[in-house]
Amino acid sequence: MSYPLDLHQLAQQIKQWGKDLGFQQVGITDTDLSAEEPRLQAWLDKQYHGEMEWMARHGMMRARPHELLPGTLRVISVRMNYLPAKAAFASTLKNPQLGYVSRYALGRDYHKVLRNRLKKLGEMIQEACGELNFRPFVDSAPLLERPLAAKAGLGWTGKHSLILNREAGSWFFLGELLIDLPLPIDAPQEEQCGRCVACMTICPTSAIVEPYVVDARRCISYLTIELEGAIPEALRPLMGNRIYGCDDCQLICPWNRYGQLSDEADFSPRAALHAPELMTLFQWDEKTFLRVTEGSAIRRIGHLRWLRNIAVALGNAPWTGEIVEVLAKRLGENPLLDEHIEWALRQQHAKRQALAIEVQPAQQKRLVRAVEKGLPRDA
Known part of the structure; x- marks a missing residue:
């Protein structure tokens, strides 16, 4: 040539x-x-x-x-x-x-x-x-x-x-x-x-x-x-x-x-x-996940693994009753996700015990409902 x-x-x-x-x-x-x-x-x-x-x-x-x-x-x-x-x-x-x-x-x-x-x-x-x-x-x-x-x-x-x-x-x-x-x-x-x-x-x-x-x-x-x-x-x-x-x-x-x-518009966040916010992300349904991640590298892990990762992060977050409720709401959707949610709930429960946090009556009712969906009875 x-x-x-x-x-x-x-x-x-x-x-x-x-x-x-x-x-x-x-x-x-x-x-x-x-x-x-x-x-x-x-x-x-x-x-x-x-x-x-x-x-x-x-x-x-x-x-x-x-x-x-x-x-x-x-x-x-x-x-x-x-x-x-x-x-x-x-x-x-x-x-x-x-x-x-x-x-x-x-x-x-x-x-x-x-x-x-x-x-x-x-x-x-x-x-x-x-x-x-x-x-x-x-x-x-x-x-x-x-x-x-x-x-x-x-x-x-x-x-x-x-x-x-x-x-x-x-x-x-x-x-x-x-x-x-x-x-x-x-x-x-x-x-x-x-x-x-x-x-x-x-x-x-x-x-x-x-x-x-x-x-x-x-x-x-x-x-x-x-x-x-x-x-x-x-x-x-x-x-x-x-x-x-x-x-x-x-x-x-x-x-x-x-x-x-970078000055590339495509790489703008x-x-x-x-x-x-973790709790907001964990409440996304698959349709929302696919919409927000359209054209993003994140989409390839899929909604299930996305939730798995967020469940771990919620388990690592400081204790709040709201986190417990948000986690419990997704119990039963998938065995892989359940494993990570249950781990996160155990983490949250341990943190609450360590802090000797008392739960207000209104919040206690919500937590009882969460317990009925699968939380450990002492949570």
Whole structure:
């Protein structure tokens, strides 16, 4: 194949096109991830992937981009900032009456946003070359996106396993465009975490079991998003009010002092998800859940797991009779949900006993009705 443009010039043009499309950085690397294969296999052997059986099913294909698109010579790796203005981290996390949603999920589903832009980038390159095979990916195929981003010079791998960039921290999404052009590649960045282990020590569930290694089975993001069954009881109190994902390891990272805000309208927080009251969320029916989460990444966990997560957060909240009533009203809807509601009710009951709270007569009547729906008799 002959190219109408010099490949070095084309690489620079691609980076400019990428920025014009809204990516904050574009890097180019080859497809060689052979160094990652033993690390990936060791992670799988230790069962750190939990119930994400698709991680094991595709095996080493994740480290072989050329198997996803035969003929692939280069991977164009991109990043797009997502941190909204007035993210309200502290005010939400510190208020146990509110539900905390990971900041990346407050707006429109990033998969669609990035994939559409990557497709446009591929079409622009194709038009310039006259002929090109390309395929965009955004966390949608067996591909080790973080090692690729590191090789492409977008940043280095932090001890929490996320990509860090000295100008932007880690508040960004990654995406890839596989192409069959032998473009010049970019140099990786040096790791700059040094001796810092803040992300490891702050993790509520101690999921970062060693530098660069996360046991997904303990990670709150996995527990609230990927896990389909019951959340292990020992981990529930550690989740606090986090109902979808967790940002703690990013919040503590010194490099996120340089985090850049996103100006993407699609990533603007939805009011109903930004700092929502847990009791309000728990009363949503499925129709309301689907309406509010339309076009959101949250929708994929479904209404049942959404309620499961909120039940745990309500169990972790300070005792109130209203929480007990709200929880009890949903008893009997589903066995999985019942398990978490009953746990939450036990938590609430223990807190009431510890505080020796006396219940007013009017409230006592409501609690009696709740008891009749399935609460322990001494609640």
